[in-house]
Amino acid sequence: MSRGHNGFGWIAGLCGLLLALAATTPAALSAQTSNHYVFANYMVCFATYGGATAEGFKREIQEAQAAGIDGFSLDIGAWSGPYTYYKDRVKLIYDAADKLNSGFKLFPFIEFSDPNDVLDLVRTYASRTPTLWYNGRPVLSAWGMNDVPSAGLTGANWTNGTNGILSLLQTNGYPVFFIPHFWPDPIAELPSFSAAQGLLAKYSFLDGLFLFCPAGQPAQIAQCNSNYTAAVHAAGKVFMASVTPHYWGWAQPSNGRRYFETYGGEGIALQWNSIIANQPDWVNFVTWNDFNESTYISPVEDPGQYFDQLVSPHRYSHKGYLELSKHYIAWYKTGQEPPWGSDAIYYFYRTHPMAAVAANTNDIPVASRFGDVEDTIYSTVVLTAPAQLQVSSGGTVTTNNLGAGLTFVRIPFQPGPQSLALFRNGQQVVSSQGSNILSQVQVYDFFPASGFVYGPSSTPSPPGNLRKIAP
Secondary structure, eight states: OOBOSSSOBSSSOSOOEEEEOOOSSGGGOOOOTTOOEEEEEEEGGGOTTOSSSHHHHHHHHHHHHHTTOOEEEEEEOOSSSSOTHHHHHHHHHHHHHHHHTSOOEEEEEEOOOOHHHHHHHHHHHTTSTTBOEETTEEEEEEBSOSOBGGGTBOOOOSSSSTTSHHHHHHHTTOOOEEOOBOOOSSOOSSOOHHHHHHHHHHOTTOSEEEOOOOSSOHHHHHHHHHHHHHHHHHTTOEEEEEEOSOEEEEOSSSSSEEEEOOTTHHHHHHHHHHHHHHOOSEEEESOSSOTTTTOOOOOOSOGGGGOTTOOSSOOOOOHHHHHHHHHHHHHHHHSSOOOOOSOEEEEEEOSSOTTOOOSOTTSOOEEEEESOOOSEEEEEEEESSOEEEEEEETTEEEEEEEOSEEEEEEEEOOSEEEEEEEEETTEEEEEEEEEEEOSSOSSOOOOOEEEEEEOTTSOOOOOSOOOOOOO
16 A cells, blocks of 8 residues: 555655544553454545644544544654644644543654654653543554565564664653554565464564454455454453455556455445454554545545645545444344344446546546446445335436335446435335546546435434444
């Protein structure tokens, strides 16, 4: 997965993850291993509602908590040097969490390796109320930055000598709970059980592992989470799994983008069902707001309006992914599946045919596609009683008779207006108008549109176990 400020890199871009969750004193900041927490990776370089004030960050924290998310892992690509917005925005995010005082947590997932910079970051925020402490230590994570001899990569100095990152933190009174994403050797985006075993055997200083795993199809991501859960738990350590809604990322070398079909709500349900079955300790959405590579679950309606660099293609709201996830977050955190509670439609689709050719011949092509990539509207339908799903796509109307409960429906799409509706006993129950699908495009746009609608007299699925993280 590429990372970066305004450009893209493969192994060592300059946007990292920072996640902080906390209480008031180190003695009160320890959590129990049995608790399930859900976080979301926040790309600090893409402050979703703009990075100038704390108000936008307050809005995002409230949106995340309404879905049952316990905190953000703030993706920090640099600390000292020219990229001053990282420091500025991290402070504003902490200030926003402090003002809300709602128990929302933050901890760093770093992509820089200067020991003094890491010390300054941890020392600045370890005692702040929103910082996550676990087992009596502030949590620290990282993206890669470990040795991979087969790829010729030399990682950060974590423990060698007094200036090793973890050693320096320890000496200065900040022993951290270290749970990074490390690359196996050889590097694998979809690592195996033995890859996790190898990492744990090689790096004895790990308190746990995070699997940052967006570049795959839902079944592959689920399998990797299962692999790591088993390996990390066998070692008696903490595992943080990942859930990814969608990935349209960069190939290496960067000769185009890779598109992974994730089948809308089907992919979300598959990943969460696997997590619920395998019981990793924590889960981290990859990501909250990576607007470069389509992994975001932020419900923002039009991300591009807040960023000069996001001029094309258009980024659509991914609120459908977040809204559907509420059900599974609550299930994972409470151990019991909550009732759906209402009729509902969640829908997901691209906004141009896969065979469309961009008029801008300089646009970056889709280099490779994974999965059954088709021109399809993916709808996830929840019914309290049997009903008919009617989908109108470019004037072509398709009707499906569905039973009560949860059903996944795939409908071929046509360019033009898109709408979905539920009918019961001849009466329309609910309807929603989606984004138009274009037959001709200036640039390639494989960012899916998504949305949802609930029945008018019902209550949507409850959010996941909102609470302050306590000892």
